Amino acid sequence: MDNKRLPPGELGLPVIGETLSFVFDRQYIKSKYDKYGAIFKTRLLGRPAVFLVGPEANEFVLSSGMEYFSWRSGWPETFKVLLGESLFLQDGEEHKRNRRLMMPALHGAALPRYVSTMEEITQKYLKIWEEKGEFVWFEEMKKLTFEIATVLLLGANPGAEVDRLSGLFTTLTNGLFSLLPVRLPVTGFGRAIAARNELLKHLERVVKERQENPTNDVLSLLIEARDEEGNKLSLEELTAQAMLLLFAGHETTTSMLTWLCLELGRYPEVLERARKEQKQLELMGDLSLEQLGQMSYLDQILLEIERMHPPVGGGFRGVVKPFEFNGFYVPAGWLALYSIKMTHYLPDVYPNPQNFDPDRFSLERQEHKKRPMSLVGFGGGSRICIGFAFAKLEMKIVAAYLLRNYAWEILPNQSLEVVEIPTRRPKDGLRVKFEKL
Ligand code: HEM
Numbered sequence: 001m002d003n004k005r006l007p008p009g010e011l012g013l014p015v016i017g018e019t020l021s022f023v024f025d026r027q028y029i030k031s032k033y034d035k036y037g038a039i040f041k042t043r044l045l046g047r048p049a050v051f052l053v054g055p056e057a058n059e060f061v062l063s064s065g066m067e068y069f070s071w072r073s074g075w076p077e078t079f080k081v082l083l084g085e086s087l088f089l090q091d092g093e094e095h096k097r098n099r100r101l102m103m104p105a106l107h108g109a110a111l112p113r114y115v116s117t118m119e120e121i122t123q124k125y126l127k128i129w130e131e132k133g134e135f136v137w138f139e140e141m142k143k144l145t146f147e148i149a150t151v152l153l154l155g156a157n158p159g160a161e162v163d164r165l166s167g168l169f170t171t172l173t174n175g176l177f178s179l180l181p182v183r184l185p186v187t188g189f190g191r192a193i194a195a196r197n198e199l200l201k202h203l204e205r206v207v208k209e210r211q212e213n214p215t216n217d218v219l220s221l222l223i224e225a226r227d228e229e230g231n232k233l234s235l236e237e238l239t240a241q242a243m244l245l246l247f248a249g250h251e252t253t254t255s256m257l258t259w260l261c262l263e264l265g266r267y268p269e270v271l272e273r274a275r276k277e278q279k280q281l282e283l284m285g286d287l288s289l290e291q292l293g294q295m296s297y298l299d300q301i302l303l304e305i306e307r308m309h310p311p312v313g314g315g316f317r318g319v320v321k322p323f324e325f326n327g328f329y330v331p332a333g334w335l336a337l338y339s340i341k342m343t344h345y346l347p348d349v350y351p352n353p354q355n356f357d358p359d360r361f362s363l364e365r366q367e368h369k370k371r372p373m374s375l376v377g378f379g380g381g382s383r384i385c386i387g388f389a390f391a392k393l394e395m396k397i398v399a400a401y402l403l404r405n406y407a408w409e410i411l412p413n414q415s416l417e418v419v420e421i422p423t424r425r426p427k428d429g430l431r432v433k434f435e436k437l
Contacts, residue, residue: 004324004329005327005328005329006041006328006329006330006331007036007039007040007041007050007328007330008035008036008040008041008328009032009036009040009041009042009051010042011041011042011043011048012042012043013043015043015046016043016045016046017042017043017044017045017046017048017049018042018043018044019044019045019179020179022042022044023177023179023421026418026420029051029053029339029341029342030342030345032051033051033053033342037326038052038053038054038056038057038325038326039051039052039053039057039325039326039328044335044337045076045335047333047334047335048331048333048334048335049334049335049336049337050319050330050334050335050336050337051336051337051339052325052336052337052338052339053338053339053342053343053346054342054343054346054349055343055349055371055372055373056371056373057325057338057339057343058338058343058373058374058376058380059372059373059380060325061315061317061336061338062338062373062376062379062380062381062383062384063373063380063381063382065323065325066381066382066383067321068319068320068321068322068323069317069318069319069320069336070091070317070318070320071088071089071090071091071095071316071317071318071383072089072090072091072318073317073318073320074315074316074317074318074336075088075089075316076176076316077181078175078176078177078178078181078189078192079176081181081193081196082172082175082176082192082193082196083176083240083243083244083247084196084200084240084243084244085236085237085240086240086241086243086244087099087102087241087244087386088244088248095383097227097231098233098237098241099383099386100227101222101225101226101227101232101233102222102225102241102386103386104221104225105218105221105222105225106218106386106387106389106390107389110218110221111389111390111393112289113216114152114390114393115289115292115393115397117148117151117152118148118152118393118394118397118398119287119397119401121144121147121148121151121158122144122148122397122398122401123401125140125143125144125147126401126402126405126406128140129406129434130406130434130435130436132434133433133434133435134411134431134432134433134434135431135432135434136428136429136430136431137258137261137262137429137430137431137432138254138255138258138425138426138429138430139429141253141254141257141258141261142166142250142251142254143166144254144257144398145249145250145253145254145257145394146162146165146166146169146250146254147162148250148394149245149246149249149250150162150165150246151217152217152218153217153218153219153242153245153246153249154203154206154217154218154219154242154246155206155210155215155216155217155219155220156206165199165202165246168195168198168199169195169199169246169247169250169251171191171192171194171195172192172195172196172199172247173192173247173251173422173423174188174191174192174422175188175189175191175192175193175195175196176192176422177421177422178192196243199243199246200239200243203239203242203243204235204239206219206242207219207223207235207238207239207242208235210223211223211235218245219238219242222238222241222242223238245387248385248387249387249390249391251311251422251423252311252312252391252423253311253391253394253395254423255309255311255423255424255425256302256305256306256309256311256391256395257395257398257399258425258426258429258430259305259308259309259424259426260301260305260395260399261402261408261430261432262410262416262426262430263301263304263305263308263356264301265408265409265410265432266356266410267356270301270356270358271403273297274297274298274399274403275403275404277295277296277297277298277403278295278298278400278403278404279404281294281295281400282404287397287400287401291400292393292396292397292400295400297358298396298399298400298403299361299396300358300359300361300362301358301399302392302395302396302399303358303361303368303375304356304358304360304361306375306377306378307344307350307360307368307375307377308344308356309424310340310341310344310377310424311377311423311424312340312377312379313339313340313341313420313424314337314338314339314340314341314342315337315338315340315379316335316336316337317335317336317337317338318333318334318335318336319331319332319333319334319335319336320332338376340376340377340379343373343374343376344374344375344376344377349367349370349371349374350367350368350374351367378391405436405437406434406435406436406437407434407435407436407437408432408433408434408435409432409433410430410431410432411431411432411433414426414427414428414430414431415427415428416428416430
């Protein structure tokens with residue numbers, strides 16, 4: 001142990017270390033990476049911490065070195081309090097069992113059942129937007145994705161109830177990123193806990209209703225799910241997992257859809273090419289699952305949005321066993337972070353990373369396939385985002401309808417500067433003029 005070298009880097013101030021630079025300085029990880037390379041140390045949230053950056057580091061954290069890391073002891077306390085006993089914070093056998101129980105509701109044969117609802121809700125919002133003519137897209141996308149999430153995941157009826165839940169989630173999300181999580185009614189964190197309690201109360205009621213009268217939403221599939229020994233998820237487990245799915249299932253998608261509309265508004269030649277692809281598919285008839293599998297240019301655009309605008313910038317882990325990476329030793333008890341966004345902007349992985357260029361994902365170029373784990377907007381390995389296919393399906397449906405039937409213009413006099421917290425978005429939310437073609 002004596003001759004083991006700790007990673008380079010500065011620990012910063014006592015206790016808080018470099019937490020403030022990490023949260024407020026958008027160049028923090030880049031400047032450290034430029035100075036030290038793929039692994040460097042600091043202190044964050046009161047703990048010694050190590051950053052692991054780039055495809056090889058991602059491969060280590062997300063796949064070959066998974067045994068050294070824990071999710072539960074990595075994510076900040078606010079996540080544990082607000083998201084409770086859910087998949088996102090579980091480890092080991094408990095996580096494996098629950099993931100197996102939850103997978104079928106979000107993959108394979110379950111997905112085609114969700115298409116018509118996704119389409120109906122999308123069409124409803126397109127009409128609303130057409131009537132409005134001008135609006136802030138981030139806010140509107142949030143309504144759209146939250147309605148899809150509550151209807152498909154919980155079987156909710158759109159209306160006042162959905163609006164109330166959406167407001168509670170906004171308060172909860174703001175609390176996740178409280179730097180000083182003080183539990184008082186007047187603090188952001190205190191308000192987030194009150195919102196969590198309201199949400200749990202609502203969800204527990206819905207779970208009980210579904211247990212008595214199953215329908216065909218995701219929650220009913222979770223209620224019916226059994227493991228090999230015939231065990232099922234308990235009321236508390238179902239409530240916590242439903243809460244997580246609702247949370248994870250709409251904030252992220254809202255962000256990516258907003259950036260999609262922004263970049264298409266900025267790059268008319270990309271928009272026209274994507275529109276042409278849709279118009280050709282439209283000749284085959286109305287939107288269908290078969291058509292959704294044939295949108296190769298839209299797929300490229302969505303990969304480029306994932307690369308440039310990943311809604312989740314990175315992931316926290318707790319180090320549970322000491323390990324070595326690139327010749328540096330990291331002790332147990334440290335915090336570890338892998339970086340999604342920084343990987344996506346490394347020029348040796350993606351040349352000219354600041355350029356919006358969907359063709360970097362064309363069959364000829366495939367820049368993300370040259371090194372494994374170069375594109376990790378949904379994480380990677382066996383704990384890759386469980387809602388990956390659900391989110392992709394939803395985003396493609398929304399994009400296909402937009403491209404087939406609508407035009408939009410980014411309005412002047414607004415800030416499109418990137419804001420990362422609580423969800424990556426353009427500062428003023430993207431104000432647009434919107435009309436039917
Ligand atoms: C654009 C949309 C989405 C993005 C960018 C996204 C991103 C991510 C990322 C990066 C992770 C891994 C975090 C880590 O490694 O620390 C993750 C995990 C997860 N996501 Fe998503 N997500 C999206 C949509 C969804 C949806 C629609 C759902 C549910 C319906 C969902 C549920 C989850 C869950 C439950 C996990 C934890 C999985 C596990 O630990 O086994 N996500 N997501």
